[in-house]
Amino acid sequence: MSLHDDYARLTPFELAFPTDERAAALVRAVVEEASARGVDPTALGEFLTLGSVEAFVRDTADAAADPTVLHRHGPLVYHAIRFAEEGRRLYLLTSHVARYLAEGRPDGEPKLPAPAGYVQLPQHLVWTRATADAPESVDGVFWSVAPNDLVHFLLVTGLRPDRPGVGVVAIPEGPVRDAGEWLDIEAREEGPDFATDLPGAEIDGLYEIQSAGEVFKLMARCFAYLDGMPDAVERGEPPAVADEGSPGAGPPKPSRLDFSRVTLGAP
Numbered sequence: 001m002s003l004h005d006d007y008a009r010l011t012p013f014e015l016a017f018p019t020d021e022r023a024a025a026l027v028r029a030v031v032e033e034a035s036a037r038g039v040d041p042t043a044l045g046e047f048l049t050l051g052s053v054e055a056f057v058r059d060t061a062d063a064a065a066d067p068t069v070l071h072r073h074g075p076l077v078y079h080a081i082r083f084a085e086e087g088r089r090l091y092l093l094t095s096h097v098a099r100y101l102a103e104g105r106p107d108g109e110p111k112l113p114a115p116a117g118y119v120q121l122p123q124h125l126v127w128t129r130a131t132a133d134a135p136e137s138v139d140g141v142f143w144s145v146a147p148n149d150l151v152h153f154l155l156v157t158g159l160r161p162d163r164p165g166v167g168v169v170a171i172p173e174g175p176v177r178d179a180g181e182w183l184d185i186e187a188r189e190e191g192p193d194f195a196t197d198l199p200g201a202e203i204d205g206l207y208e209i210q211s212a213g214e215v216f217k218l219m220a221r222c223f224a225y226l227d228g229m230p231d232a233v234e235r236g237e238p239p240a241v242a243d244e245g246s247p248g249a250g251p252p253k254p255s256r257l258d259f260s261r262v263t264l265g266a267p
Contacts, residue, residue, distance in 0.1 A: 001038035003204070005094045007238050008259035009252040010158045011118060012139065012166050012265030013088070016060070016080045023084050026056055030081060042082065042175075043146050048074045075170045079142035079154045082116035090257050092236060095220070096264040097217060098122055101221040102194045102207050108228020110179035110220040112151065116144040119222055120259075127198060128157060130169045130211045135198055138209060139166070141219055149176040153215050171212045182220035187213025194218075225262070232265030 017023035029052035030041050039046040047053060048070060057073045098121055100106070120140035127135045136157035144152045158167040183241040187193050187210060196208030209215060226233060236259040239251070
């Protein structure tokens, strides 16, 4: 299985907002409505009460009559908007770094580099089975800090060229002050964290996320690595020629966003 970490791939933010104008329009609508109603749009629960958000979700999901559509798609819109508002911080972990973080605790403190952002994992390296369907490759994880210093994570799966949309797994919020405790937690009741029994996993060195605790652990270690190894973060370079490829074949479609590539630096 090919593990891709050369450049940032098309992100869930870009799927939600194919143009910058569409993102900017929703940001303006959210700010205006939140101000008029006196609510805090950085709080997930309050964000989901906004009529502008519900209208966007129903229009995008093409499910005007579905009573569950806001619950299913709203968190992705929340994280995408927070991502846009906080400078579109996009980090691509190389496979060496991702393996290093899955296997052990890095030096550094788990300080969040921004109030919101997205960590993209190497393609096809980390998997999850959030539903009874087939395992899905994890594309990455959004983070957003809400009021009272609570951090929300959103696991994103299923960015594939042969079908539209993505899968998301909302993770319960956690206090930012507890991030240091997440570095070494044992998230699973049985077996080592991030282990998997997927076919071919031993050959390809794959990992699996089975619990919310593993998301907290991986992200805390990522933040600690960014803090302790600033020289390992380099400006990412998009491919010289964007190869659109064909559905299900060829290299992944590159992101149009600026990104930082996180490499395995010398201790």
